[in-house]
Amino acid sequence: MKLLIVDDSNIIRSRIARVALHPRLSSMSVVGLAKNGVEAVKLCAANRPDVVTMDLTMPEMDGIACIQALLARHPATRILVVSALSDKSTAIEALKKGAMGFLHKPFSDEQLVDALIELAV
Numbered sequence: 001m002k003l004l005i006v007d008d009s010n011i012i013r014s015r016i017a018r019v020a021l022h023p024r025l026s027s028m029s030v031v032g033l034a035k036n037g038v039e040a041v042k043l044c045a046a047n048r049p050d051v052v053t054m055d056l057t058m059p060e061m062d063g064i065a066c067i068q069a070l071l072a073r074h075p076a077t078r079i080l081v082v083s084a085l086s087d088k089s090t091a092i093e094a095l096k097k098g099a100m101g102f103l104h105k106p107f108s109d110e111q112l113v114d115a116l117i118e119l120a121v
Helices: 010-019 037-047 063-073 088-096 109-120
Strands: 002-006 029-034 051-054 078-083 101-104
Touching: 002 010, 002 037, 010 029, 010 109, 029 037, 037 051, 037 063, 051 063, 051 109, 063 078, 063 088, 078 088, 078 109, 088 101, 101 109
Parallel strands: 002 029, 002 051, 051 078, 078 101
Antiparallel strands: none
């Protein structure tokens, strides 16, 4: 399982990449780190990830637009939104656009592991 991590925070990208090394995620490998939606679209085309963690609030291309762009090109990609947005309507919009899960920041390592396993199945 190939994982692409999309978040404008270097700290969050690094944390998700570290959590992806968890023994329960041994079949998952990080194939790219993107700081915005534009980078994510390029990395997705080059690396064809199976799973993408997606922030919603980013410069250049936000998460909602990026979800649409990724799924238009690669419909089998499974997207987990990882966002601090507490606005339920935005989360619902992301799910309507094709995201398969939502994890609210802050999150524990175990919550992230569980969410990634659920998407990888």
